[in-house]
Amino acid sequence: MPIRTDPTARPDAVPAVTGPVASPVRPERPGGPAHRPAVSTGRPAARPALRRADPTPARLAVAAGGIATVSALLAAIGGAAVPAATTAAVPASGGTAQSTVRYIYVPSGQTAPSVGVATSIAAPAPAQAPAPVVTRQSGAKP
Amino acid sequence: MGGGLGVHVAAADEAALAGAELDAARVAARIRAWAGRLTRHDPTSDLMRANADVRGAVPVRPTLAAALRWAADAADLTGGIVDVTLLRERLAAETTPAADARLATLVAAAGGQADRALRPTWRLEATRHRGSLLHRAPGVSFDLDGVAKGWIADRALALLDRHPGALVDADGDIAIRSAAGDAWEVGVADPRTPGAQLAVFVLPGSPLGARYGLATSGISVHRWVGPEGERHHLIDPRTGRPAATDVVQATVLAGNARAAEAWAKTAVVLGLVAALDVLDRAPILGAILLVSDGRVLAVPRTTRWLA
Numbered sequence: 001m002p003i004r005t006d007p008t009a010r011p012d013a014v015p016a017v018t019g020p021v022a023s024p025v026r027p028e029r030p031g032g033p034a035h036r037p038a039v040s041t042g043r044p045a046a047r048p049a050l051r052r053a054d055p056t057p058a059r060l061a062v063a064a065g066g067i068a069t070v071s072a073l074l075a076a077i078g079g080a081a082v083p084a085a086t087t088a089a090v091p092a093s094g095g096t097a098q099s100t101v102r103y104i105y106v107p108s109g110q111t112a113p114s115v116g117v118a119t120s121i122a123a124p125a126p127a128q129a130p131a132p133v134v135t136r137q138s139g140a141k142p
Numbered sequence: 143m144g145g146g147l148g149v150h151v152a153a154a155d156e157a158a159l160a161g162a163e164l165d166a167a168r169v170a171a172r173i174r175a176w177a178g179r180l181t182r183h184d185p186t187s188d189l190m191r192a193n194a195d196v197r198g199a200v201p202v203r204p205t206l207a208a209a210l211r212w213a214a215d216a217a218d219l220t221g222g223i224v225d226v227t228l229l230r231e232r233l234a235a236e237t238t239p240a241a242d243a244r245l246a247t248l249v250a251a252a253g254g255q256a257d258r259a260l261r262p263t264w265r266l267e268a269t270r271h272r273g274s275l276l277h278r279a280p281g282v283s284f285d286l287d288g289v290a291k292g293w294i295a296d297r298a299l300a301l302l303d304r305h306p307g308a309l310v311d312a313d314g315d316i317a318i319r320s321a322a323g324d325a326w327e328v329g330v331a332d333p334r335t336p337g338a339q340l341a342v343f344v345l346p347g348s349p350l351g352a353r354y355g356l357a358t359s360g361i362s363v364h365r366w367v368g369p370e371g372e373r374h375h376l377i378d379p380r381t382g383r384p385a386a387t388d389v390v391q392a393t394v395l396a397g398n399a400r401a402a403e404a405w406a407k408t409a410v411v412l413g414l415v416a417a418l419d420v421l422d423r424a425p426i427l428g429a430i431l432l433v434s435d436g437r438v439l440a441v442p443r444t445t446r447w448l449a
Contacts, residue, residue: 133148134339135393136314136331137360138288 152307179205180290193283200276207274212293216404223408225379229285235373291315292403317399318354320347330393333362342449355399359406360391385411391432
């Protein structure tokens, strides 16, 4: 079965679990933020884990996905006989890290090259404060 | 079961803080109780008592029964890659004196049978008065480690439903519920550099309360040196040996923590090419893989969740 990078292009794709759509506008709360994490137990937290995230990076990430998806579809429409690689770069904005999105479209009947068909992501910019809650391998030091 | 525990509760307002603190403490106590019943590190746990029981049908208490039911579902979901009957193989990989002693105990309980001649099977039978009976072939021993943590995180999160948002971190397997207008930020640890992160997930809420699960599995923490070289703890059920894989670490975002954990473990065991194929079609929201050659790859639909 050909490996495709855009699950929406696959007619028999297993529908992914759909999560909530990120709200583009954060509602203003009178009197300041009302939500506070009450307590964290087991490990001391330097600051609350719940944050009001700046939606700009999320919107950029969504835009990057849209640009790369369009690029992959254009390559397919062009009827490339061999696997075609397309790249798209998210324009840097205000110090956010650039992400290079690489898609490889594999026509029916062919096999994917050994390189992974996935998105290469850049690490968070050093200037960003690390998230206080971290998922890690079991037993790893927090 | 070892590892850290974090319970974070978002209170609706200042007046609700005291109640939120109390609930968080109660949930943490419940988590410790569940973990105590499911751990393989305590010979008196429900799990290890069942492992030591020589009978072919063993009555088990509700917590262990519920965790085993999820384990069976996880095996079905992942085509058998998540397999909780690999305790002896896991102990054999550890090559520590404590592990050797536990392995000897298990072998003795199995009547001296050191290897499994056939694929072992097990099943749970519901009995009267809401009891459960665990049927298993001789020599089958259970290890619920990762499976239990994700399951515990989800169960604990459900106890905090009266609060707008909450996050339960069971040693890196994380269950999250976000309220409308809020977003939890969760980093993915970079195992190569203490304190560094591969990525940051931003998980927004919704009016009905969005739920997520984030889990990370990998081979870079639990490693031992044996006569045949380095080994790690993730056993490939197809070989009975530590998985031969080029995926150092896999992090999966799903609708709940137990599913995220199952898919993360599956991705590591399968290796990069098979993992990307499976994850692309799995019912998950996203995944990030750290490959042995240093690349950090994400299933494309992951990017919408990243900071």
